[in-house]
Amino acid sequence: MIPIQAILVFxxxxxxxxxFARLRSKLRDRVIVGALFVAATVFVMHPAxxxxxxxxxxxxxxxxxxxxxSIPGLAFALLLLLSRMxxxxxxxxxxxxxxxxxxxxxxxxLRGSGVRET
Amino acid sequence: xxxxxxxFVVVPVYNEAAVLRSTVAELVSLGYKVVVVDDxxxxxxxxxxxxxxxxxxxxxxxxxxxxxxxxxxxxxxxSGADIVVHFDADGQHPAAGISNLIEPILxxxxxxxxxxxxxxxxxxxxxxxxxxHLLRAGIxxxxxxxxxxxxxxxxxFRALSRRAAEMIHLRENGFAHATEILGEIRRNxxxxxxxxxxxxxxxxxxxxxxxxxxxxxxxxxxxxEKLFR
Numbered sequence: 001m002i003p004i005q006a007i008l009v010f011x012x013x014x015x016x017x018x019x020f021a022r023l024r025s026k027l028r029d030r031v032i033v034g035a036l037f038v039a040a041t042v043f044v045m046h047p048a049x050x051x052x053x054x055x056x057x058x059x060x061x062x063x064x065x066x067x068x069x070s071i072p073g074l075a076f077a078l079l080l081l082l083s084r085m086x087x088x089x090x091x092x093x094x095x096x097x098x099x100x101x102x103x104x105x106x107x108x109x110l111r112g113s114g115v116r117e118t
Numbered sequence: 119x120x121x122x123x124x125x126f127v128v129v130p131v132y133n134e135a136a137v138l139r140s141t142v143a144e145l146v147s148l149g150y151k152v153v154v155v156d157d158x159x160x161x162x163x164x165x166x167x168x169x170x171x172x173x174x175x176x177x178x179x180x181x182x183x184x185x186x187x188x189x190x191x192x193x194x195x196x197s198g199a200d201i202v203v204h205f206d207a208d209g210q211h212p213a214a215g216i217s218n219l220i221e222p223i224l225x226x227x228x229x230x231x232x233x234x235x236x237x238x239x240x241x242x243x244x245x246x247x248x249x250x251h252l253l254r255a256g257i258x259x260x261x262x263x264x265x266x267x268x269x270x271x272x273x274x275f276r277a278l279s280r281r282a283a284e285m286i287h288l289r290e291n292g293f294a295h296a297t298e299i300l301g302e303i304r305r306n307x308x309x310x311x312x313x314x315x316x317x318x319x320x321x322x323x324x325x326x327x328x329x330x331x332x333x334x335x336x337x338x339x340x341x342x343e344k345l346f347r
Contacts, residue, residue, distance in 0.1 A: 087346075096178050100176055103176065
């Protein structure tokens with residue numbers, strides 16, 4: 001094993017450990033992440049396999065193949081993140097709206113009770 | 119609907135304290151029930167409105183005009199509104215024009231009345247040049263996204279019957295809500311009419327209003343809304 005292989009496998013392991021330890025996710029997502037980890041580790045350890053796959057796809061080198069695949073992959077990840085952000089924004093909006101409406105509802109009650117509004 | 123419908127004017131406000139009092143005072147003087155939605159302003163609009171008989175709702179953080187309008191609309195529906203009018207805080211909209219705006223709703227001819235600054239040549243000429251061209255483009259974009267074609271785009275002066283206000287749910291927090299409303303009108307098969315209105319472009323409103331670059335943000339929001347509906 002050459003040093004860069006050890007570094008890459010270590011980084012991959014850290015990423016997967018962080019994912020499983022810190023993020024609550026669905027079983028389906030865990031299976032996908034696990035499979036991607038195994039595939040990435042295999043290609044790091046056996047670069048010739050990536051080159052053969054690249055030749056099958058009509059691309060010169062394995063590194064080029066992964067670069068090309070990473071572009072739509074990143075675009076997909078970005079769209080997923082945007083979708084998640086919009087979902088969170090919707091939830092935040094609902095919470096802030098309910099708070100505003102609740103405040104308006106209790107304001108007349110607070111006025112007579114001596115409790116200070118903030 | 120009762121003989122005298124309960125009409126509420128919803129005024130979304132974000133850092134408009136400089137002109138807010140005069141805008142709201144005019145509405146109050148005409149006898150309208152006013153609900154101001156402070157969308158997380160830093161300039162304390164409640165203080166500017168001190169002594170005026172209005173209801174103030176406050177968003178804890180700034181969400182955007184669309185979100186403020188939805189909050190105000192939900193509040194006035196809970197308060198028994200028969201007609202809801204959306205009205206800008208910056209003094210651009212004519213308070214005296216409300217009675218004309220709501221006429222088609224009162225007559226039962228429409229569920230939504232949209233103000234348009236392009237129905238009368240005099241009103242159209244008041245609109246600054248670049249803004250006029252952007253609004254023309256906006257009309258086409260709104261048509262493309264919603265299938266509803268009006269003469270004006272992104273005119274915030276509008277009136278909704280209770281039925282329409284209950285059916286329209288704004289999810290676009292920012293300015294893209296103006297196009298989203300058209301989509302909601304179509305989706306719910308609401309009847310819409312346009313009413314000529316005069317928009318006053320004061321020095322303040324030109325400085326404080328939407329920048330032309332914001333058109334791009336609106337377009338991006340609309341695309342995202344289509345993608346992630």
